[in-house]
Amino acid sequence: MIALFVDKIRFFDTTLRDGEQTPGVSLKPSQKVEIATMLAELGVSTIEAGSAAASEGEREALRLIAGAGLSAEIATFVRALPLDIDYAADCGADCVHLVVPVSDLHIGAKLRKSREQVCEMAWNAVEYAKERGLVVELSGEDASRADPDYLAGLFRGGVERGADRLCFCDTVGILTPEQVASVIPGLLFAPLSIHCHDDLGMAMTNTLAALKAGASAAHVTVNGLGERAGNTPIEELVMALEVLYGVQTGIRTDGLYHVATAVSKMTGVPLPLNKAIVGEMAFTHESGIHAHGVLRNASTYEPIRPEQVGRTRRILLGKHSGTASVQAALHELGYVCDEGQIAEIVARVKAIGDEGRRVTDADLMAVADSVLDLVREPVITLKQVTVVSGSNVIPTASVTLTVNGGEVTCAATGNGPVDAAIEALRRAVAGAGDIRLEDYQVDAITGGTDALVDVTVCLSKDGRMLTSRGARTDIIMGSVEAMVSGMNRLLEERG
Ligand SMILES: CC(=O)SCCNC(=O)CCNC(=O)[C@H](O)C(C)(C)COP(=O)(O)OP(=O)(O)OC[C@H]1O[C@@H](n2cnc3c(N)ncnc32)[C@H](O)[C@@H]1OP(=O)(O)O
Numbered sequence: 001m002i003a004l005f006v007d008k009i010r011f012f013d014t015t016l017r018d019g020e021q022t023p024g025v026s027l028k029p030s031q032k033v034e035i036a037t038m039l040a041e042l043g044v045s046t047i048e049a050g051s052a053a054a055s056e057g058e059r060e061a062l063r064l065i066a067g068a069g070l071s072a073e074i075a076t077f078v079r080a081l082p083l084d085i086d087y088a089a090d091c092g093a094d095c096v097h098l099v100v101p102v103s104d105l106h107i108g109a110k111l112r113k114s115r116e117q118v119c120e121m122a123w124n125a126v127e128y129a130k131e132r133g134l135v136v137e138l139s140g141e142d143a144s145r146a147d148p149d150y151l152a153g154l155f156r157g158g159v160e161r162g163a164d165r166l167c168f169c170d171t172v173g174i175l176t177p178e179q180v181a182s183v184i185p186g187l188l189f190a191p192l193s194i195h196c197h198d199d200l201g202m203a204m205t206n207t208l209a210a211l212k213a214g215a216s217a218a219h220v221t222v223n224g225l226g227e228r229a230g231n232t233p234i235e236e237l238v239m240a241l242e243v244l245y246g247v248q249t250g251i252r253t254d255g256l257y258h259v260a261t262a263v264s265k266m267t268g269v270p271l272p273l274n275k276a277i278v279g280e281m282a283f284t285h286e287s288g289i290h291a292h293g294v295l296r297n298a299s300t301y302e303p304i305r306p307e308q309v310g311r312t313r314r315i316l317l318g319k320h321s322g323t324a325s326v327q328a329a330l331h332e333l334g335y336v337c338d339e340g341q342i343a344e345i346v347a348r349v350k351a352i353g354d355e356g357r358r359v360t361d362a363d364l365m366a367v368a369d370s371v372l373d374l375v376r377e378p379v380i381t382l383k384q385v386t387v388v389s390g391s392n393v394i395p396t397a398s399v400t401l402t403v404n405g406g407e408v409t410c411a412a413t414g415n416g417p418v419d420a421a422i423e424a425l426r427r428a429v430a431g432a433g434d435i436r437l438e439d440y441q442v443d444a445i446t447g448g449t450d451a452l453v454d455v456t457v458c459l460s461k462d463g464r465m466l467t468s469r470g471a472r473t474d475i476i477m478g479s480v481e482a483m484v485s486g487m488n489r490l491l492e493e494r495g
Pocket residue numbers: 018021051053054055077078079080081099100101110111141171227
């Protein structure tokens with residue numbers, strides 16, 4: 001374990017300010033309130049809810065979040081201007097993140113002012129924010145490229161005028177941990193935060209280095225969202241601190257995945273598959289040797305338990321699978337096979353993988369049925385599907401199925417034709433079981449508008465999950481095929 005400077009680290013979450021500065025991301029006030037509530041429940045100390053000066057919508061969000069009675073301190077970004085500070089106070093913020101450019105580049109090229117003028121602006125703003133009853137976190141923007149003596153003087157003067165906390169911003173992500181270790185100890189005139197950007201992939205490393213060198217708070221965002229390459233991801237920092245440094249962060253780690261997926265959905269920024277902690281593959285295993293090890297003892301290939309961050313382990317089948325993982329999947333699906341049958345099933349699973357395809361549960365069941373010579377009458381058969389969609393109609397689908405021998409016709413509307421068709425299918429089988437769509441993924445196997453579309457769905461019934469696929473040139477029929485195949489498997493008698 002490496003000792004950190006303070007026992008209790010504060011997490012200043014800026015998902016709703018720097019995170020929302022991710023180009024193309026824009027949240028409605030109601031979405032901001034939803035995310036702020038989740039962040040407070042997670043246990044962060046401060047939520048930077050936005051930039052009050054930016055727009056009426058931002059002020060509306062700030063008013064709502066500040067009035068929501070959350071346990072976290074509510075902050076807003078402000079420039080060193082009375083107007084911005086007035087917005088913050090009038091909206092009910094607890095705290096201002098008062099940002100002042102401190103490098104000669106930013107002072108000269110951007111503000112076109114002198115070092116002395118910027119000090120004056122910063123100090124006047126601190127005094128004014130204190131008069132308005134706000135907690136002040138005085139931040140040095142582009143501090144990594146500032147003259148350290150000038151920065152120290154500006155910070156010291158700010159604290160003398162009432163600043164409660166300070167923040168060192170590595171605005172363009174150019175620090176090294178060695179520079180952090182040398183500069184941070186000279187700036188501890190008040191509790192100091194570190195705000196890192198990930199332009200060179202160093203945000204996490206530099207944040208940890210600052211916490212070792214004397215900083216007591218880390219600026220973080222969910223999923224590492226933020227300007228350009230983003231900021232330090234809360235999920236990675238919290239888990240690194242807990243697991244590698246033995247720090248009790250006070251963050252409810254089992255809520256991290258829920259917040260990550262909710263933020264990804266609301267911002268429209270997908271989670272990279274292989275992202276640490278929250279990526280889809282972070283607790284998924286396919287290789288035979290890994291799956292075999294994990295099935296005997298999960299620690300062999302998992303540094304932390306998935307449940308610690310609100311996740312579950314998955315073992316996927318494909319061309320890298322071995323006997324142990326195929327056997328475990330067959331057992332889970334209720335099949336009893338001898339050694340020869342398993343060897344044949346493993347060979348056929350690998351053959352599907354060699355064709356470049358994912359192996360779903362329904363694929364495995366089809367292979368197993370064929371190897372075991374099991375003949376199953378399908379519970380449902382599709383007789384027809386009709387979909388209407390266009391510029392002036394609500395997407396509507398009707399389906400006719402035979403379900404356990406009886407004919408059922410159902411219709412539904414949806415957000416689009418696929419959604420309508422899936423809902424119509426769900427309604428048509430409702431008498432046989434409540435089947436829910438948990439996940440829907442689509443890949444175009446070839447380029448162009450005539451591409452073969454590969455749809456994978458994850459369905460659940462009574463807590464049992466199952467994946468299945470459909471592949472057609474028509475996305476609606478590919479989706480229907482995946483649904484019908486999966487529903488059939490979920491409705492079959494097991495054993
Ligand atoms: C590193 C960071 O993440 S900094 C935070 C970035 N966040 C944002 O920009 C929030 C969203 N921004 C906005 O909505 C708008 O830019 C506003 C409302 C803040 C300002 O809009 P405008 O008044 O039209 O100004 P514009 O965006 O063109 O330029 C920024 C102005 O702020 C000034 N400024 C920039 N930083 C500061 C500061 N810390 N303190 C005081 N003034 C500042 C600039 O000098 C410029 O003013 P000038 O044209 O008089 O020189």
